[in-house]
Amino acid sequence: MRREGLVLGVLVCAGILLLASVGALAAGSHDMLNCSGCHSIHYAKAYKAFAVVNEKAQNPRGAGAIDGVSALCLGCHENPENGGAGLKPIALHTTHPVNLTPNGKIAKVPASALMNGKLQCTSCHDPHPSNPSYQYLRVDTKGGGEMATFCAMCHPAKVDLSAIKGPIQAFTSMDETKGAMFGPVDGITYTNPTKDYYGKAAK
Ligand code: HEC
Ligand code: HEC
Ligand code: HEC
């Protein structure tokens, strides 16, 4: 039953994708999920009313099945043989490490970017449609042209920080309080430039 639901959802998504490719995407690609692609109000499969969960994908680092919020993302973004829906699939075994407790020598991850102490998909991406950044990344990379600014969030020793103007700003959709800003936490300020979110001070 659940499987059928997912398959149906995928078919619907695929249909919308076809339409989208004809009309060219005006909005971000998660807009088409219409909230309910990721959140099921009454028949959720995981915490935060998540509608999708990948129960099959294994962590290539050998730590067992993928868990937490990454299991939501991979419910759509993995290949079907690994429990995903094949939508823009990112194969886990060729992906930047994820779903692990960071080794502080390899990455200096701000605590605020960890979920239950782990690096997850949402450490790097805020997937809500309100996120205006390229690829729903937390940091605005100017369409991918300034990727080092994003990597600097966790790998500052590798980046020429003198080339980055001002403190790193990361997007968050996780505080509805108007004008709320977190930080700076470990040098990062969390902001949300969405219209009407800020008080008068913002442009
Ligand atoms: C691509 C998947 C995705 C879509 C689409 C999506 N969400 Fe979410 N939503 C998430 C994730 C992931 C979290 C948890 C984020 C976290 O814990 O950092 C979340 C959390 C939430 C929360 C809980 C916030 C909290 O403080 O616990 C609310 C409310 C929410 N979403 C509303 C919405 C609404 C409204 C829409 C449609 C405009 C929407 N979401 C679309 C993935 C999605
Ligand atoms: C219900 C299915 C679904 C879930 C769950 C989902 N996505 Fe997506 N996502 C999509 C679809 C559909 C697209 C557009 C695919 C395409 O254009 O071919 C997309 C596109 C993307 C893109 C590319 C954005 C762009 O500009 O094209 C990113 C990045 C992304 N998703 C990240 C995530 C992350 C991170 C999560 C988990 C927090 C997540 N998605 C959860 C369906 C999903
Ligand atoms: C370390 C940061 C990081 C983590 C963790 C991460 N991503 Fe990404 N992701 C990126 C970056 C950077 C890009 C854009 C790459 C580019 O366009 O050059 C991206 C792109 C994507 C895309 C678009 C791919 C395409 O072909 O356009 C999807 C979908 C996506 N990520 C999903 C996920 C999912 C699902 C997870 C968790 C399993 C995840 N990401 C974890 C940084 C990350």
Ligand code: HEC
């Ligand atoms: C949100 C934090 C975060 C961001 C942003 C981030 N990384 Fe990482 N990165 C990590 C963590 C955590 C690890 C794994 C540490 C460990 O092995 O415990 C890692 C590992 C790596 C590795 C080693 C991979 C391996 O297989 O051992 C490379 C290479 C890397 N990151 C490159 C990048 C690049 C390039 C960017 C920017 C596009 C980036 N990272 C952005 C947190 C991040």
